[in-house]
Amino acid sequence: MYKIIIPSIFLSIAISFCGIAQNHIYNSEVPEIEHIWTRVADFSPKLRAVESAEISNDGMLAVSGSKFxxxxxxxxxxxxxxxxxxxxxSEVECVTFSPDDKRIATGGEDYFVRIWDVETGKxxxxxxxxxxxxxxxxxHDGTIIASGSEDGEAYFWDAETYDLLWKIKVGSTINSLNFTLDDKRIxxxxxxxxxxxxxxxxxYTGFARLVDMQSxxxxxxxxxxxxxxxxxxxxxxxxxxxxxxxxNEAKLFEMESGKELKTxxxxxxxxxxxxxxxxxxxVTGGHNKRVTFYRLSDLEKVLEVPCPRVEYIDFSKDGRLMLTAHEDSGLINLYMVLSNMQHKQGLYQKVADDQLNNRDLKH
Known part of the structure; x- marks a missing residue:
């Protein structure tokens, strides 16, 4: 039996012919999430929590850091x-891949930054x-490792010599850092x-501040x-x-103006x-035991994915995978994020296969 792939020009005809209403087709305004696997990433006998987990830049590997x-x-x-x-x-608080995926940098409560060889684990x-x-x-250019500490300093290290380049006092404790694409700001x-x-x-009050790397x-x-x-x-x-x-809130701002758009x-x-x-x-996650998707075009909540308490969320560079780390269970979860077209192609292929399976075709 041949497998028939329906050309895009005939998709609407195929749907009508098979009696499938348009409202049963995946809504392009809502993402489709498929769970792939769950793994235990903290094997402590009493308490378990994963503080951080990230996907490699090529999407083939993931790294996690456990608290207990x-x-x-x-x-x-x-x-x-x-x-x-x-x-x-001591507990591992943060993990990250180098841009070429050859090294991993980690940090924790033992007051050490450690660099690992991805291939050997050494x-x-x-x-x-x-x-x-x-x-x-x-x-992004691979030249700098930035670390945020509990003394409120952000430290910038040469990624080859591992020497300290400079530091800046930003607050009392730094929890999170994110470079711009050109690495000129963080x-x-x-x-x-x-x-x-x-x-x-x-x-305690919070802050989010943009630092210029040159000045x-x-x-x-x-x-x-x-x-x-x-x-x-x-x-x-x-x-x-x-x-x-x-x-108990997430906030959205315009990056350049600093204007708050939504809480x-x-x-x-x-x-x-x-x-x-x-x-x-x-996408947000926390103690409410779900991952929530908010659509930026209208700032509406469109999807909730039940899961254990969320500590960290990361997406693969191609956007197809989402990795979550969980605080109350020691688990990490991997999901596939299906685009509208990917989902439709899969559904239409299923329609074609069902059509063929219901026919007595001999070749």
Whole structure:
């Protein structure tokens, strides 16, 4: 039996002929998410949590960092198999691939930045950090590693010699960093801690600030945050920036003007924000045990994906995969993000196959 692929010009005819109504076809205004696999990425016997997980730039590997098991784990994306495991001396807070996918940088509560060889899993280099790390990222050109620490400093390291290039005081704690595509600016998010002179209690507010890499100055601040900002991201088209944090909300801003466009309220803490690679959706996750998609064209919520408490969200460079790290279970989840055309092609092919299966065709 031959497999018939229906040309696009005949798609509407095929749908009508098979009696499938248009409202049953995937809505182009809503993403389609398919779960691929789940893996345990923190094997601690009592408590389990994964603080960070990212997909390699070629989409073939994933790395995760565990809070209680102190492990860095490298995974094969197609089948979810574990390739190698490495170790910190305390919880692993942040992980990131180099642009060429040959190295991984990790940081944690042991006050060390560690560089790993992707192929062998061996440690290439480690150096002591002035404070515990909560965020780490690699510049797009591969020359700089930026780290954010619990002392409020952002540190910039030469990615070949690993020497400190410069640093900047931005707040009290830095939780998240994201370079612009040209690496000329970096978005930094975290918190500012102010002690109350009367009670001795510490008051937390959040910040999201854009730093110019040449002048080494803060050039823009985004909005007011009444609690710590845990995650910041720049959209792929660099039109927007997003923040999420402990005020139970995510915020969306115009990147260049700093204008706040929308506050998305949640019932619990927002630990992670991300943009789909086509800049069509803002994606959030946190303690409310779901990943939420907001459509940027009208700022409406369009999809919720149930899951354990979310700590981190990352998309593959081609936009087809979404990786989530989970705080309350020690799990990582991989999903496929289907575009409208991908979904339609699959549905139409199924229609064609069903048609053939119902006929007595002999060749």
């Amino acid at each position: 098991g102190y492990k860095v784990m490298l995974w094969n994306v197609p089948d979810g198999s574990l390739i190698w495991t490495a170790e910190h001396e 440690e290439i280099k480690s150096w002591e950090h002035p404070s515990g790390l909560d965020g780490i990222t690699w510049s 978005l930094i998010g975290g918190n500012i801690q102010t002690p109350d002179p009367n009670t001795g209690a510490t008051h 080494k100055n803060v050039i823009r601040s985004y909005g007011e945050h009444t609690a710590s900002v845990k995650s910041v991201r720049i959209s792929g088209d660099e039109q927007y920036i997003a923040t999420g944090g402990f005020a 998305f309220s949640e019932t619990m803490r927002v630990e992670a924000v991300a943009f789909t690679n086509d800049s069509q959706y803002l």
